[in-house]
Amino acid sequence: MITPDRSQSAARRMLAKLMKPLVTLFGCLALFIPMPMLLAATVEYDLTIAWQEMNFTGRMVKALTVNGQLPGPPLRFTQGDHAVIRVHNQLDEETSIHWHGILLPNAMDGVPFVTFPPIAPGKTFIYEFDLRQSGTYWYHSHTMLQEQRGLYGALVIAPKDGNAFDRLRDHVVVLSDWTDEDAGSVLHTLKRGSEWYSLQKGSGQSVLGAARLGMLDAYFSRELQRMPPMDLADVYYDRFLLNGAQQQSLAAQPGEKIRLRVIAGSATTFFYVQFAGGPLQIIAADGQPVQPFTEQRLLIGVAETYDVIITMPADGSFEFRATAHDGSGQASLWLGTGPRHNAADIPYPNLYSSMSGLSLKRVLALTPGGSMGMSGTEVRAGKFDQPGMNGMDGMKEMEHGAMPQDAGEMNLAGMASAPEMKHAGHDIAGVAHENMSSDKALNGHPGLGMPTHEQPAAPGSIWLRLLAEDVSSKAPLAADGMSPERPWPPYDKLRAVQPTAFDPDKPVREIRMTLDGDMERYVWFLNNKPLSAADHIEIKRGEVVRFIMINRTMMHHPMHLHGHFFRVLNAQDEYSPLKHTVDVAPMTTTVIEFAAEEFGDWFFHCHLLYHMESGMARLVHYHDFTPDAATAAVRQHLYHDPFHLYGRVDLMSPMAHGAVVYANTRHIFSAEWQVGWQRVDDLHWEVTPAYDYYLNRFASVFAGIDLEGAGNHVEKHEGIFGLRYLLPLNIASRAWVDTAGEFQFAVSKHLELTPRLAVFSEAEYDTGERWEIRAGATCLLAKHFSLIGQWHSRFGWGGGLRWQF
Numbered sequence: 001m002i003t004p005d006r007s008q009s010a011a012r013r014m015l016a017k018l019m020k021p022l023v024t025l026f027g028c029l030a031l032f033i034p035m036p037m038l039l040a041a042t043v044e045y046d047l048t049i050a051w052q053e054m055n056f057t058g059r060m061v062k063a064l065t066v067n068g069q070l071p072g073p074p075l076r077f078t079q080g081d082h083a084v085i086r087v088h089n090q091l092d093e094e095t096s097i098h099w100h101g102i103l104l105p106n107a108m109d110g111v112p113f114v115t116f117p118p119i120a121p122g123k124t125f126i127y128e129f130d131l132r133q134s135g136t137y138w139y140h141s142h143t144m145l146q147e148q149r150g151l152y153g154a155l156v157i158a159p160k161d162g163n164a165f166d167r168l169r170d171h172v173v174v175l176s177d178w179t180d181e182d183a184g185s186v187l188h189t190l191k192r193g194s195e196w197y198s199l200q201k202g203s204g205q206s207v208l209g210a211a212r213l214g215m216l217d218a219y220f221s222r223e224l225q226r227m228p229p230m231d232l233a234d235v236y237y238d239r240f241l242l243n244g245a246q247q248q249s250l251a252a253q254p255g256e257k258i259r260l261r262v263i264a265g266s267a268t269t270f271f272y273v274q275f276a277g278g279p280l281q282i283i284a285a286d287g288q289p290v291q292p293f294t295e296q297r298l299l300i301g302v303a304e305t306y307d308v309i310i311t312m313p314a315d316g317s318f319e320f321r322a323t324a325h326d327g328s329g330q331a332s333l334w335l336g337t338g339p340r341h342n343a344a345d346i347p348y349p350n351l352y353s354s355m356s357g358l359s360l361k362r363v364l365a366l367t368p369g370g371s372m373g374m375s376g377t378e379v380r381a382g383k384f385d386q387p388g389m390n391g392m393d394g395m396k397e398m399e400h401g402a403m404p405q406d407a408g409e410m411n412l413a414g415m416a417s418a419p420e421m422k423h424a425g426h427d428i429a430g431v432a433h434e435n436m437s438s439d440k441a442l443n444g445h446p447g448l449g450m451p452t453h454e455q456p457a458a459p460g461s462i463w464l465r466l467l468a469e470d471v472s473s474k475a476p477l478a479a480d481g482m483s484p485e486r487p488w489p490p491y492d493k494l495r496a497v498q499p500t501a502f503d504p505d506k507p508v509r510e511i512r513m514t515l516d517g518d519m520e521r522y523v524w525f526l527n528n529k530p531l532s533a534a535d536h537i538e539i540k541r542g543e544v545v546r547f548i549m550i551n552r553t554m555m556h557h558p559m560h561l562h563g564h565f566f567r568v569l570n571a572q573d574e575y576s577p578l579k580h581t582v583d584v585a586p587m588t589t590t591v592i593e594f595a596a597e598e599f600g601d602w603f604f605h606c607h608l609l610y611h612m613e614s615g616m617a618r619l620v621h622y623h624d625f626t627p628d629a630a631t632a633a634v635r636q637h638l639y640h641d642p643f644h645l646y647g648r649v650d651l652m653s654p655m656a657h658g659a660v661v662y663a664n665t666r667h668i669f670s671a672e673w674q675v676g677w678q679r680v681d682d683l684h685w686e687v688t689p690a691y692d693y694y695l696n697r698f699a700s701v702f703a704g705i706d707l708e709g710a711g712n713h714v715e716k717h718e719g720i721f722g723l724r725y726l727l728p729l730n731i732a733s734r735a736w737v738d739t740a741g742e743f744q745f746a747v748s749k750h751l752e753l754t755p756r757l758a759v760f761s762e763a764e765y766d767t768g769e770r771w772e773i774r775a776g777a778t779c780l781l782a783k784h785f786s787l788i789g790q791w792h793s794r795f796g797w798g799g800g801l802r803w804q805f
């Protein structure tokens with residue numbers, strides 16, 4: 001199916017035949033013919049997108065494939081080639097392919113509703129563009145959540161005139177994450193909020209876990225400042241894949257140098273990569289060459305690519321290992337034959353370690369930004385415009401806190417210092433570990449019979465382990481980004497091979513944007529707005545555009561700009577590297593700038609698939625550009641903000657209680673209800689339907705109706721108007737006035753004792769009535785079910801089952 005039509009060779013042969021007798025005559029003349037005209041070749045591919053049954057975990061599930069493969073076939077070109085790629089959609093739904101990192105005409109970029117209408121079922125779209133660049137890139141679907149299901153592959157462009165590195169043997173390594181769960185269901189689970197994925201990953205956080213590590217102060221200072229528990233990834237994955245398998249092998253000769261083209265084609269997973277046979281020599285990032293440097297351990301952000309050279313030691317089989325950033329799994333490539341040498345294990349992230357100091361100002365802040373030490377006023381005043389760590393006002397005296405003012409000193413503090421530190425007490429390379437059985441490791445079947453997640457022996461008592469796996473039961477632990485064993489991306493070491501600085505006389509447009517989000521509701525914003533509610537970012541041809549990206553969340557966001565390379569302002573000044581995707585680490589600022597020379601409408605977004613789908617994206621629009629009529633006609637679909645339905649029912653012996661929610665990013669329709677029958681004469685019920693307008697993670701305003709009654713007698717029906725607000729210690733509060741002039745105030749709080757076992761209490765005071773209090777405990781059994789036991793001030797003691805959907 002994959003037939004690169006090398007009409008190039010045919011053309012060349014013909015040309016050679018014709019030229020032979022004339023070569024003496026026109027030899028000198030030929031020197032003046034531009035090279036691309038002689039070498040330009042048309043390279044064609046046919047890519048068929050279809051569903052196919054695949055098996056990664058021991059059960060057959062439907063995957064999305066390109067020409068029957070997952071990942072799709074690697075597409076190879078030479079710089080200057082003319083690419084013709086026919087994409088055939090054999091699905092029963094729309095699709096698209098985007099060429100990630102490729103400079104091309106806007107209409108060929110493959111983003112539905114931005115650059116073209118999606119490819120309809122049964123239809124073919126022909127992409128056609130010249131390859132102006134060389135390097136390691138990739139392609140993927142840009143339609144809904146299809147990328148999670150397998151629609152990605154490598155795209156490699158050989159340079160016209162290669163250097164010594166280009167003469168080495170190369171091997172493409174596509175890293176990805178796989179879940180048997182339908183991606184739509186994953187998004188739904190994230191939207192409704194669930195501890196389930198962190199429980200499955202063993203990355204839950206709890207009071208007992210914190211106590212076990214002696215980190216209760218960090219736990220409660222985080223709660224006090226209303227931060228959500230930090231995690232490095234949102235989703236639980238069944239498998240991590242390297243070229244579609246959990247284990248792969250490659251023949252290699254002792255002493256051989258091999259160029260690995262590493263592509264993070266994952267939906268949400270960052271990977272640490274490491275080679276058991278020695279350090280990695282990094283020669284390119286995002287396809288662009290950099291001054292070579294070595295690294296023992298490299299963190300690759302989602303959608304980034306790195307070209308690394310490895311040198312095979314004398315003899316044996318050496319592991320090139322990709323470990324998921326959150327420590328929940330890994331995939332390996334085994335190079336060479338002979339005795340096996342495992343790559344070193346990477347310490348598990350200590351998610352309890354807080355990156356920020358406690359301060360009263362932050363505890364009492366009115367907005368989420370303020371509680372992170374980065375209020376809107378300070379952002380507008382430009383306080384965080386320099387690259388580096390932010391919101392560290394509680395730690396000013398510490399070395400990471402100082403904000404470099406001089407651009408020449410720009411320095412991603414913490415990132416820069418980490419790699420220079422010694423990998424103390426940890427023998428990184430070439431250490432054989434016993435935790436993987438060798439004969440199991442290479443059974444040739446992707447993911448079958450393989451140990452999914454090797455867990456180090458857990459310290460602590462057995463009963464705690466029975467209740468749940470917790471961060472505290474892993475060993476060893478290290479603080480992410482702070483410990484040299486868990487470095488952040490090596491951006492400060494990336495140095496372009498030639499100066500990349502722009503002409504200082506060019507006009508500069510500066511665009512400041514905060515990266516915000518709400519883990520609980522799972523909505524993600526730029527400048528506190530989702531894509532659906534935002535205007536495009538307008539730029540003009542000929543100017544230099546600078547994005548100042550201020551991350552006010554506890555997550556990494558790999559930001560990607562289509563159709564351009566941007567400079568990442570780092571310690572290398574005029575040699576700042578060129579990239580197409582850059583990780584903006586938690587609570588840091590990253591500054592990028594690009595020359596606005598690629599006319600069109602281009603997408604700019606977080607490359608975590610579910611963040612993009614939940615609003616963290618923008619359209620970058622060139623002034624005076626008009627998309628073609630077909631694209632303009634469907635453009636509005638880009639701003640679609642779908643509603644999700646979810647809820648829960650607590651069914652207990654004395655009463656039942658529940659809530660149903662129908663919400664999109666900003667609008668929340670809900671109905672809370674309760675019915676009690678114990679200790680009362682007649683069935684007592686209350687229903688409160690309401691509409692909330694969501695302001696931010698702390699606050700929403702609402703209007704609704706409060707209905708109360710006994711049996712079939714309605715005792716109260718009043719309109720209500722109120723405010724929900726998150727108080728310090730992550731205490732949820734709600735206040736309303738009703739049309740009868742009564743006032744109600746309620747607070748609720750839950751606390752995870754272990755990742756499975758939580759205690760909760762709710763108190764409600766109504767001026768027209770009295771106190772109503774309930775308190776109890778839940779134990780998470782499965783994704784949708786928990787046990788619940790409680791005491792209720794009106795209906796007494798009881799227990800039952802909680803169902804969440």
Ligand SMILES: [Cu+2]
Pocket residue numbers: 524556557558606607608611612616
């Ligand atoms: Cu993101």
